[in-house]
Amino acid sequence: MSDHREFRDLATPETLRETLADLDVDAGSETVGLDDARGRVLAERVDAGIDVPGFDRAAMDGYAVRAADTFGASETDPATLDVVGAVHAGERPAVSLESGDAVEISTGAVVPGTADAVVMVERTSETDGQVAVRTAVAPGEHVMAAGADIAAGQRALGPGTLLTPREVGLLSALGVADVPVRARPRVAVVSTGDELVPPGDDLDHGAGEIHDVNTHAIAAGVREAGGDPVVYEHVGDDRAAMTETIETAASECDIVLTSGSTSASAMDVVYRVVEDRGERLLHGVAVKPGKPTLVGTIDGTAYVGLPGYPVSALSIFRTFVAPRIREAAGRPPARTATVDARMATRERSEEGRLRLVPVGLVADGDGDLLAYPVDKGSGATTTLTAADGVVPVDPDTNYVDAGEAVTVSLFSANGRPPRVLVVGEDDPTLSRALDAVADPRYLASGSRAGRRSLRDDVADVAALAGPDADEALTGVRDADEALAGDSDAETDRERDVLAFWDRDWGLVVPAGNPVGVDGLAALVDDDVSFANRDAESGLRARLDAALDALAAERDVSRDDLVDAIRGYELETGGPESPARRVADGIVDVGLGSRGTADRLGLGFVPLGTDRVAVVAASDRAHKPGVADLERALDATD
């Protein structure tokens, strides 16, 4: 720990950008076929090598004529010409015209050399080898002259042109089958860390293994920026292996990206490679997240060391590295879409560093955009998918206040807020219903979080459970009490309830209930280990209410009971987490629902009925996504 590195002189974001701009990442050019040309960037000017069309071409079905023969012709006084032959598209004209002749011609066919105009078929009638032409045509009429589209020698497309289907069409017309394009920069992607396991392989949780997130996410980002990702097998913190991989990557690619190994000892390896074989240009940047970014060269190849946390790595990649790859690929800068929004809640910041706050977007009742911070920490990958963009908060700002106008830099130029934002209890019925709704977002952070979000005017819809659900349905937190009475407030509230249903809650035990757990008292009285839910969840509130009742029955305090439950403090994240700990043999009993127990093939000891209520904010009820959700919930039975 003694050599733990501090970042005393952090580079500014501008310095990071300039340092990256100065790196040589150019990949040169290559030739691709027309089928692979879309999305590529032309490396050099393409001039027309041929006239297009290469001949005087009929623009209409009709008759090729000498224009002079039609002068004076009209509906009432047609010119009569001898039909001396026919020419179709793709045929060499077998006839030539004398004065007074006409040749039947198809659109796209060669106009015979001695003809100079085409009369459209609609203005003619043919009988017995002669055609009556009921209109006069000028020389050149309905003829596309050779080279009229584009002539040999003319500039067709300039260097740097992004090739869309339309440019592919023009290149086809010119006969350019081998297209000179900018090569995609080869970008080495190297994740480091002893704890990483490729997705698809099993994890040993107890040994601290996690899946390698950065390799595939950054490779996808490289591809999106127009680069060619070259993925190297992830390396542990072993010095020799890391050195070898980084040096190999530097010799094979135009730029090397590593992620992770920003810990003291591991970073030393990268340091040493960079300092032995190249140059360290920058280390540490005043951006949050992303401080421990390293930029340099290895054997002359550009090198960027990204932080290990996925949110940090992708944030630095997206903001600073991807634009450099785009530029090297010859692509125009990404049209970074920004939208104006109001901050939904106050967000504190830290002085001295540019902060990129991940935010989700939601349209309020008037269609105006609200931005709410989404941050489960840099270590959380769900932050990536729950956010629509970032709000840059500059180093001098301490906080952004609720209601303050902010500019959100969107992750995608096509980015738009979800059609419905649901916050609250995690429930499988609700999750299934959302499958039938286009573009929803569901933040399953618990019933209490849903209630808060509704109160803060953030969520369109809250999923409530436990006492929150009772209150939503009856206007008071104790359902029994409310159902006995009646009130106007109740009616008002029910208007926004989209749906509600009951679920059995209780204790999940191993199949066959080997320990013989028979009720809540067993948790307190028997020597069983327990896995709880977190305090945000409705089920947890049901458990605590049941403990209160048991405490009253025994005339003790709830704390007395809680102290006797081994694992009451073990709060787990998701609705299935306690049950999975039971299934994995880690604990004897878990809090959960009958549905979860059935799904995992476990035993279930019912303790009561929980009600889930899905409630829309009154001023959001008209949003199409809310209506879609209501329909989907109606259909879920």
Add this chain to the structure above:
Amino acid sequence: MSDHREFRDLATPETLRETLADLDVDAGSETVGLDDARGRVLAERVDAGIDVPGFDRAAMDGYAVRAADTFGASETDPATLDVVGAVHAGERPAVSLESGDAVEISTGAVVPGTADAVVMVERTSETDGQVAVRTAVAPGEHVMAAGADIAAGQRALGPGTLLTPREVGLLSALGVADVPVRARPRVAVVSTGDELVPPGDDLDHGAGEIHDVNTHAIAAGVREAGGDPVVYEHVGDDRAAMTETIETAASECDIVLTSGSTSASAMDVVYRVVEDRGERLLHGVAVKPGKPTLVGTIDGTAYVGLPGYPVSALSIFRTFVAPRIREAAGRPPARTATVDARMATRERSEEGRLRLVPVGLVADGDGDLLAYPVDKGSGATTTLTAADGVVPVDPDTNYVDAGEAVTVSLFSANGRPPRVLVVGEDDPTLSRALDAVADPRYLASGSRAGRRSLRDDVADVAALAGPDADEALTGVRDADEALAGDSDAETDRERDVLAFWDRDWGLVVPAGNPVGVDGLAALVDDDVSFANRDAESGLRARLDAALDALAAERDVSRDDLVDAIRGYELETGGPESPARRVADGIVDVGLGSRGTADRLGLGFVPLGTDRVAVVAASDRAHKPGVADLERALDATD
């Protein structure tokens, strides 16, 4: 010709859209690896199968402790704990903590089961196996609990989610290596026509051959829309071959697109296949371009017959077919970018059909957008690349007036006007200079067109030659006259001249000048054939002026001379076109510049000096693209 089909009952665009919507184009789903997942659409909901993280994870470098052991600790009164071991990321903790113990821990490592918090290293000092902790921590501090990112059983991503690098990251974290995605609809692409030759193969111009444009352009469009193009070799108008190809395509793909063969006889083949093996749903649509569109089914497979002209085919494809493919691929509708602009010139339309007018965009001096029609006819492929989008003009409108506000539907959501629009003489020096300018557009339609475009306030910059150039440089059309005098107007005008240069013009002859052409008179007096330039070009104006001088010398009219020149009327499109006809042995003499003759290895008989002047509109001189062009021209010497 007797069976030439008329389209008497044209379907409305809405009917076309509905007919396509009713076709079954669904391709089902498939599984792809994470490396191929970007840009794909999730076919089903993905729930977390594991807790992420799978263990209580240290969020900081520091010491894992029991929080209770730190209560009351401060800078002045640290708690002293025994360091009983260390655990790094990816390691199984080998120690357990008793009260009073601490374990050195790295970010990402497993927090030992008997610890419940992490103290960050910055608030500690370690000496002799003991660590002084200078702060109190709460239970759970700097620990990311198992499942806190996402817990087993939670909804991770819904069906229909477009996978970006961020979703690829989340799927990685969950260990989902095989990703269930919507299959790309397989789209058969079949071009038809006897005249078509694949790009890359030589053309026989005399036999009316042209390159196949639609195959690659439509395949690229299919890919852009999220489909999987299956390209079949183009078929001629042979009935058996066409039938076989279409039936094979129908059996192998989810939708069959043909283009071309809308002529009477060829269309019969498609008709018969559709009517024998399926159903004809619609033929003929009230859209210009695109009238002869055909929709039906073949053996139950969706079928669309597109027009043969590339502009028509791609216009119908982009407007009607691509959205259907996107939908079948599960992609959200393309964000069709539109921009508001003013029409630069009056554009006439035709009643009764929705007209999609291709337009280019240019920013005027105030940065407002002007749209100018770009239409060299449906048969011209350059229309595709010279336009930025289309202005839909509805069937009831006769014309759009100059200055009228229009909404332009852009070809690309990232579409923006070129940074500089140059209209006028085709000149190789100017073309080379443009290679150094980012995102220019050069409409080389001749000096006269450049002068008109400047006058109409469309072009930023005009390339003038012949008398147009003299006038631009001196204020009068006769240079000799002007250079003798002096005027204020002259100074005013010169301010906007970006550059000018001279080029020798004259007669291009075969190498060695076998016919012994010695000057302009030879065209008139000798029996030689000639290829001219069109009346828009500056060189043609120089030729006509020289003919005027010769006529004056001989005391005859210019017409007398012109009548004696065999091929004076043979106007060709590009600056090299006459010379290429000389090179190909088609004519004896062509109008051209010394540069062209040298480039093609031909002989040259000089007739004079032509001046090319590149002139910016005064109110556009401040545009960055204009300044870039001026710099590039300065550097071209």
